[in-house]
Amino acid sequence: MLSIKDLHAGIDEKDILKGINLDIKAGEVHAIMGPNGSGKSTLASAIAGKEEYEVSKGDIELEGESILEMDPEERAHNGVFLSFQYPVxxxxVSVTNFIKTAINQTRKAKGLEDMPAGEMLKKIREKAELLEMDRKFLSRSLNVGFSGGEKKRNEIFQMAMLEPKLAILDETDSGLDIDALRIVANGVNKLKSKDNAVLVITHYQRLLEYIVPDYVHVLMDGKIVRSGGKELALELEEKGYDWLKEEVGA
Amino acid sequence: MSLKDKLVSNHIVLQESIDADSPIYDIRNEAIKTFEAEGFPTKKLENWKYTSLNSILKEDYGIFPSKEAALDFKDVKQYFLNDVDTYKIVFVDGVFSSYLSDTTHDGIDVCTMGAALTKPKYKQVIDVYFNKIAKGDAMDSLNTAFAKEGAYIYIPKGKVAEKPIQIVHFSTGENDVMMLQPRNLIIAEENSEVQIIERHQSLTDKKVLTNSVTEIYADKRALVDYYKIQNDKLEASLIDTTEIEQHKESIVSVHTFSLGGNITRNNLNFYQKGEFMDSILKGVTIIEGKQHVDHNTLVHHITPNCESHQDYKGIFADKSVGVFNGKVVVEKEAQKTNAYQSNNNILLDDTATINSKPQLEIFADDVRCSHGCTIGQLDESALFYLQSRGIGEKEGRALLMYAFANTVLSSVKIPQLKERITKLIAKKIGVNIGFEV
Structure with missing residues (x-):
């Protein structure tokens, strides 16, 4: 599904990612953990195509094809979705109108007609229920005055509507209380299938209790310094990042 | 002959054509004297520092139309709000068109200044209200000197205008380059309500200069909503002065949508005379090329316990120039005033200019006055958010511009008008975003 090869990327000529290698297959859940400033959000932005992150070396492939030259919207059309840490x-522009525009623009890019209004409404209703979102919520202006939990639920709602191949969840657990966390995780789990993949980016192990990863990678100073199974997350929770820092000499 | 000289000599002709007993004969004579002494405003004046009229004063404008131009409704239908029932007061080259209009005297007066200034039954009202609020600067005075035609709206005590009123001024080019000077008078008595939509529309590629003056008098608890659609041709320039006197517990709002035209200067002056009033001034400006839009506002808080809200948004492309000069005066007696002013601008190109100048003169000590001004570009991280959802860059930018302007649209009370303006803005931005509002 996603193949990252020796990726070097940075901002303003400062390298933040210093050679990332990562392979994610369809049906898998991967987690990237790491201390603040290790490059987690840069990795998410680089995959989604944020312009100010310059890739100086390496490649990102989605289903065997390089996406580096693609605009963010083209990457979205090809199945990349980023759940933002700080949604805008x-x-x-209401949640409903926004998602309609997003879906129909994606369909247009694929040469499809707009989704029929009835089908759209049915899908919106279905996915809103999945995220336990109130009907009133859908007519509110996008993210305006939303609580932290509402913003994140809205992100996963959009993910549910767009049905991406690769979903990247950037610090989706930050600002969530335990109930919201459960709803969000439940949503993600229900959307998981053998045909798509999830990349969870998080500082804490908490979210991984709900979205259980197949693989955990630790990012430090722009490199993946260790990879393992879900037990690695528990170990980090228990010991913090410092021991690993010493071990890898980062 | 300069335009000024031409105007002064034409004024003599005008005065000779009317009855010397007319209630405004002397007012006109005084006004032309003021204009003659002051002349057209120049950039030397503090209030005109960023707007020069030089480029539009060189034309040999016709002052009075010589021919009567006829218009077919189907050819101008697009300039009206059609999906809602309205009264209409329509002028073609400055002359009232009864054919295109839909006026009334049923409980309220929606008719012409031409009638109000000449018929004896209106004399008493004209004596009390005409030219009483206007400040009498050069452009005001020039309009007064030639005041002949425009909209006259009188809503008596306790009456509600059941339908919005559209005031539309067309210029056809039939009379070559024209200078038009419409004069509107709106009187909303105690507990009355009225909604007005005003538009100046040129139908020709010939140059047009309009110097319009509107006086609005809102008595106790009157509710007046005034919407100005400025989406004229690039050959058309507009100097639009609106003077508003408000009394106790009245609420008056003026929304100005400046999307077209060559040079547009808006003078919008509120005078608050009574307690517990609200004055609302809102504007959206979206211009490009070499267009120029100047908003010059004044809110004069004279009495205590009143509010004013100003919210102006501007989006400027290419070499366009915007001006916002917002003055708030709070007199010593006007304690407990709440005055808010905000002016936010987006410059799409390095060559675009905005001159934003808030002026607060506060003489009372127990007031809340705030003002904020921002000048920036579109938020690139917001754009990335939209793109990451599959929305193309062009549509994403349009969506962000729409969102930016939206706080102003949200207070438009006529839904059909709101929809129309949304579409105008979408068209102006050049994208059909494909979402309903």
């Missing part, structure tokens, strides 16, 4: 507020 857009006054005057």
């Amino acid at each position: 507020e857009i006054p005057g």
Whole structure:
């Protein structure tokens, strides 16, 4: 599904990622953990195509094809989805109208007609229920005045609507209380299938109790310094990152 | 002959054509004297520092139309709000068109200044209200000197205008380059309500200069909503002065949508005379090329316990120039005033300019006054968010511009008008975003 090869990327000529290798197959859940400033969000942004992150070396392939030259919207059309740590507020554009625009633009890029209004409504209703979202919520301006939990639920709602091949969840657990965390994780788990993959980026192990990863990778100073199974997350929770820092001499 | 000289000599002709007993004969004579002494405003004046009229004063404008131009409704239908029932007061090259209009005298007066200034039954009202709020600067005075035609709206005590009123001024080019000077008077008595939509529309590629003055008098608890659609041709320039006097517990809002035209200067002046009032001034400006839009506002808080809200948004592309000069005066007696002013701008190109100048003069000590001004580009991280959802860059930018302007649209009370303006904005931005509002 996703193959990252010796990826070097940075901002303003400062290298943040210093040679990342990562392979994610369809049906898998991977987690990237690491201390603040290790490059986690940079990796998420580089995959989604944020312009200011310059890739100086290496490649990112989605289903065997390099996506480096693609605009963010083209990557989205090809099945990449990023759940933002800090979703943007857009006054005057309702959640419903926003998601309609996003879906129909994606369909247009694929040469498809707009989704029929009835089908769209049914899908919106279905996915809103999955995320336990109130109907009123859908007519509110996108992210304007949303609580932390509402914002993240709205992100996963969009993911449910867009049905990406690869979903990247960037610090989706930050700002969530335990109930919201459960709803969000439950949503992600229900969307998981053998045909898609999830990359969870998190500082803490907490979210991984709900979205159980097949693989855990530890990112430090722009490199993956250790990979393992879900037990690695528990070990990090228990011991913190310092012991690993010493071990790898980072 | 300069335009000024031409105007002064034409004024003599005008005065000779009307009855010397007319209630405004002397007012016109005084006004032309003021204009003659002051002349057209120049950039030397503090209030005109960023707007020069030089480029539009060189034309040999016709002052009075010589021919009557006829218009077919189907050819101008697009300039009206059609999906809601309205009264209409329509002028073609400055002349009232009864054919295109839909006026009334049923409980309220929706008719012409031409009638109000000449018919004896209106004399008493004209004596009390005409030219009483206007400040009498050069452009005001020039309009007063030539005041002949425009909209006259009188909503008596306790009456509600059941339908919005559209005031539309067309210029056809039939009379070559024209200078138009419409004069509107709106009187909303105690507990009355009225909604007005005003538009100046040129139908020709010939140059047009409009110097319009509107006086609005809102008595106790009157509710007046005034919407200005400025989406004219690039050959058309507009100097639009609106003077508003408000009394106790009245609420008056003026929304100005400036999307077209060559040079547009808006003078919007509120005078608050009574307690517990609200004055609302909102504007959206989206211009490009070499267009120029100047908003010059004044809110004069004279009495205590009142509010004013100003919210102006501007999006400027290419070499366009915007000006926001917002003055708030809070007199010593006007304690407990809440005055808010905000002016936010987006410059899409390095060559675009915005001159934003808030002016607060506060003489009372127990007031809340705030003002904020921002100038920036579109938020790139917000754009990335939209793109990451599959929305193309062009549509994403349009969506963000729409969102930016939306706080102003949200207070438009006529749904059909709101929809129309949304579409105008989408068209102006050049993208059909494909979402309903």
